[in-house]
Amino acid sequence: MTGRAPRWKTGVGVLLTAVMLFPIYWMVNVSLTRGQDMRKSPPDWVPLHATLDGYRAVLDQQLPYLGTSIVIGLGTVALTLVLAAPAGYALAKLRPAGAGALGFVLLIAQMIPAVIMAMGFYAIYLAVGALNTLPGLIVADSTIAVPFGVLVFTAFMSGIPPEVVEAAEVDGAGALRIFWSIILPLSRNAIITVSLFAFLWAWSDFVFASTLDQGGELQPITLGIYRYIGNNNQEWNAIMATAVVASIPATVLLLVAQRYVAAGITAGAVKD
Amino acid sequence: MAAPPGRARRRWAAWAFLAPVTVYLVVFYAYPLYRNLDLSLRDYTVRSFVEGNAPFAGLDHYRGVVRDPSFGPALWHTTVFTAVSIAFQFAIGLGLAVFFRRHFPLSRTLRALFLVPWLLPLIVSASTWSWMLNSESGVVNSVLQRLGGSPINWLTSPRWALASVTIANIWIGIPFNLVLLHSGLEGIPASIEEAAALDGAGPWQRFWRVTFPMLRPVSAITLLLGLIYTLKVFDIVWIMTRGGPADSSSTLATWSYRLGFGNMLPAFSPGAAVGNLLIVMALMFGLIYIRVQRRQDAP
Numbered sequence: 295m296t297g298r299a300p301r302w303k304t305g306v307g308v309l310l311t312a313v314m315l316f317p318i319y320w321m322v323n324v325s326l327t328r329g330q331d332m333r334k335s336p337p338d339w340v341p342l343h344a345t346l347d348g349y350r351a352v353l354d355q356q357l358p359y360l361g362t363s364i365v366i367g368l369g370t371v372a373l374t375l376v377l378a379a380p381a382g383y384a385l386a387k388l389r390p391a392g393a394g395a396l397g398f399v400l401l402i403a404q405m406i407p408a409v410i411m412a413m414g415f416y417a418i419y420l421a422v423g424a425l426n427t428l429p430g431l432i433v434a435d436s437t438i439a440v441p442f443g444v445l446v447f448t449a450f451m452s453g454i455p456p457e458v459v460e461a462a463e464v465d466g467a468g469a470l471r472i473f474w475s476i477i478l479p480l481s482r483n484a485i486i487t488v489s490l491f492a493f494l495w496a497w498s499d500f501v502f503a504s505t506l507d508q509g510g511e512l513q514p515i516t517l518g519i520y521r522y523i524g525n526n527n528q529e530w531n532a533i534m535a536t537a538v539v540a541s542i543p544a545t546v547l548l549l550v551a552q553r554y555v556a557a558g559i560t561a562g563a564v565k566d
Numbered sequence: 567m568a569a570p571p572g573r574a575r576r577r578w579a580a581w582a583f584l585a586p587v588t589v590y591l592v593v594f595y596a597y598p599l600y601r602n603l604d605l606s607l608r609d610y611t612v613r614s615f616v617e618g619n620a621p622f623a624g625l626d627h628y629r630g631v632v633r634d635p636s637f638g639p640a641l642w643h644t645t646v647f648t649a650v651s652i653a654f655q656f657a658i659g660l661g662l663a664v665f666f667r668r669h670f671p672l673s674r675t676l677r678a679l680f681l682v683p684w685l686l687p688l689i690v691s692a693s694t695w696s697w698m699l700n701s702e703s704g705v706v707n708s709v710l711q712r713l714g715g716s717p718i719n720w721l722t723s724p725r726w727a728l729a730s731v732t733i734a735n736i737w738i739g740i741p742f743n744l745v746l747l748h749s750g751l752e753g754i755p756a757s758i759e760e761a762a763a764l765d766g767a768g769p770w771q772r773f774w775r776v777t778f779p780m781l782r783p784v785s786a787i788t789l790l791l792g793l794i795y796t797l798k799v800f801d802i803v804w805i806m807t808r809g810g811p812a813d814s815s816s817t818l819a820t821w822s823y824r825l826g827f828g829n830m831l832p833a834f835s836p837g838a839a840v841g842n843l844l845i846v847m848a849l850m851f852g853l854i855y856i857r858v859q860r861r862q863d864a865p
Contacts, residue, residue: 300670307676310662314680317737320705321694333703336712381587388580396584398856403595405852407798409819410841413826413834414598417605420615437594444587469579498687500801505827516689520805523693530697537690544685552678555685 318541325349325534332530348535356536359518362428363497366514367543369432370496371489374439378488379481382447383473387459397448400441411437412505419506426510434502439492450484451477487554490547497543515540599845605838615834627839634836636813636821644817647732647803648796654736655792656785659743664773666744667751677748684741692805695734696721699806721807724814731803731815738802739795743788750784751777783862790855797848818844 312319324332325348326341385393415434416425424430454477462472478485500516507513519540522533548555606627614620631637666677683691698705699720707717720730754777762776800819803809809816809824816824818840826837 303665303668303670304672307665307670307673310665311676311679314737314740315682317691317694317698318682318686320698321690324697335703336708337703337705377587377590380583384580384583388576388583390577390580390584393580393584396588399591401856402849402852403591405794405848406595406599406845407800407819407841407848409798409800409823410602410845411595411598413605413822413838413841414600414602416826417601417615417834418598421618433594440587440590469576469583473583494685498689500687500689500805505823508827516687519689519693523696523805533693534697537693540690541686544682544687548678548681548685552681555681 321534321537321541325531325538327531329529329531332528345531348529348531348533349539351529351532352535352539355532356515356518356539359513359515360539362512363514363516363540365512366428366432366435366499367493367496369428370435370439371492373432373436374443374488374492375485377436377440378443378447379478379485380473381444382451382481382484383477385444385448386451387454387456387472387477388469397445400444403437404441404445408438408499408501412501415502416505424506426507428510428512431502431507431510431514432496434506435496435499436492438495438499439488442491443488446488447481447484450481454480483554486551490551490554494543494547497540602838602841605834606836606842608835610834612832620835623835627835628843631836631839631843636816639813640816640818640821640840643728643815644797644819647728647735647799647817648793650732651735651739651796651799652789652792655739655743656747656789658736658740659788660747660785662740662744663747663751666748677744680744681741683738686738688738688801689805691734691738692802695730695737696806699730722811724811727807727811727815731806734806735796735799735802739792742795743792746784746788746791747781750781750788753784754780783858786858787855787862790851790858793851794848794855797844797851818847 323338323341326344326346327338327348328343328345329347331338331343381396384390385397412434415430419425419430458476458480459472462476467475497514498516499514500520503514503517504520507517515536519533519536522536527533607623607625608614608620609623609626610620662680666673697703699707701707701717701719701722704720706720711717718726720726758780759772759776762772767775798819799817800823803815803817803820804823807815808828809820822837822840822844824837825833825840
């Protein structure tokens with residue numbers, strides 16, 4: 295099948311990709327546009343008079359939001375791993391009675407819209423005083439990633455050959471020891487996949503942030519952007535510059551971990 | 567005969583490993599959902615929300631939202647938004663999956679780049695589309711005018727708002743369909759199509775008669791996941807139009823949010839009732855999805 299017009303296909307492929315990614319190009323282009331050119335008609339197709347004003351505004355106004363988002367993202371990753379990895383091990387290797395039912399519950403849990411969960415969380419957080427707190431938001435954000443994490447860990451750990459575990463059992467290792475020194479080190483790829491998605495989803499979360507952290511002192515970048523738009527801000531270069539900066543984690547993820555991303559999607563990821 | 571001690575210990579160990587996630591599911595999934603149900607079955611006001619002594623209202627709020635003039639449009643918009651989004655995402659995703667099926671120079675890189683829209687935070691995509699579709703200064707209207715058309719009030723006219731958010735949502739969902747369908751195509755052995763080619767089937771016939779039927783299991787999974795995912799889309803619509811103007815792009819998800827959080831005086835109980843209706847819809851398709859998947863996994 296080689297040699298049959300592959301060049302022609304590359305040309306079409308580049309064209310299709312360019313069309314698909316045009317909105318992203320446009321976001322970058324607008325982020326570099328000067329304020330006075332913002333409403334020019336027709337718009338500048340390339341940033342001829344590029345300015346960094348937008349990015350300066352990000353540095354001045356958005357840094358606390360970005361820092362908060364990093365903390366929330368890392369917290370969500372930690373919580374998700376601590377909950378999901380042991381559960382995946384139990385479901386894949388120890389298979390107690392009731393494991394099937396738990397797997398079913400996790401699949402169902404993945405399908406519940408976050409916008410609905412938010413209302414229940416709001417009622418609970420109001421009662422216990424967890425509104426507008428970072429731990430509260432981290433717990434809520436983790437609900438997006440935990441079911442997915444357990445399913446990924448279960449699928450991955452099921453693929454670890456039983457002989458590996460049996461050999462350790464013969465040597466007298468207990469379940470905890472096997473999990474910690476054998477299963478976890480072998481599950482590096484699953485750990486990376488789950489961490490990446492947990493971070494990305496927490497970083498991108500708007501629903502929980504806008505309901506549970508409306509009045510918080512520390513707010514994530516999604517609310518930073520939303521504030522910008524909501525204030526009827528006309529400085530679209532600053533808004534788009536913030537959007538560009540908020541896209542960095544997704545871009546990094548794609549550059550360093552492309553195969554994990556595809557693996558995560560095919561694992562049945564239902565994104566919120 | 568009692569179970570050997572090793573097995574009993576193993577069972578205890580298994581549940582020790584499962585205990586954290588089980589407790590978590592009860593406290594942070596089941597309990598919020600229970601609270602949500604409770605909200606919808608009682609008359610909560612801002613005061614009783616804090617004091618927790620709302621009177622029982624039975625199914626009144628469900629009756630109320632179904633009779634509400636906003637209900638019909640929200641249900642209809644949810645249906646149209648979901649059906650149109652999925653149809654286009656699937657068709658475009660399938661076309662791209664077929665295009666990327668045979669390797670060519672750069673194919674891997676380009677396919678990776680196609681994932682970007684799916685990975686971006688929704689607020690980034692939504693605000694970018696908002697500015698692109700801006701009536702006066704948006705690039706879309708600028709192109710339309712250059713092509714001789716007249717500008718469209720994409721986000722501010724009731725005729726176009728739903729179409730605008732649907733377009734943005736299709737763009738976001740294409741990568742998901744592409745990845746799943748592409749991996750499905752990879753699973754079909756080339757030898758089958760080669761055999762069909764030897765029998766004289768042209769490329770068009772080969773695809774529709776041989777490849778596409780073999781892709782049916784993956785297509786079913788892709789469509790069902792798309793359905794579950796699209797039903798609950800909220801961010802895009804809320805950020806771009808807030809369901810407006812005048813409810814013209816409101817869906818069940820945005821309506822529920824607006825009732826609970828979007829007004830000065832929150833209506834938690836009706837909001838929760840709308841939300842629970844949406845959960846029932848999502849779970850219906852979720853159960854179908856699980857059935858289809860189980861049947862495919864069975865030999």
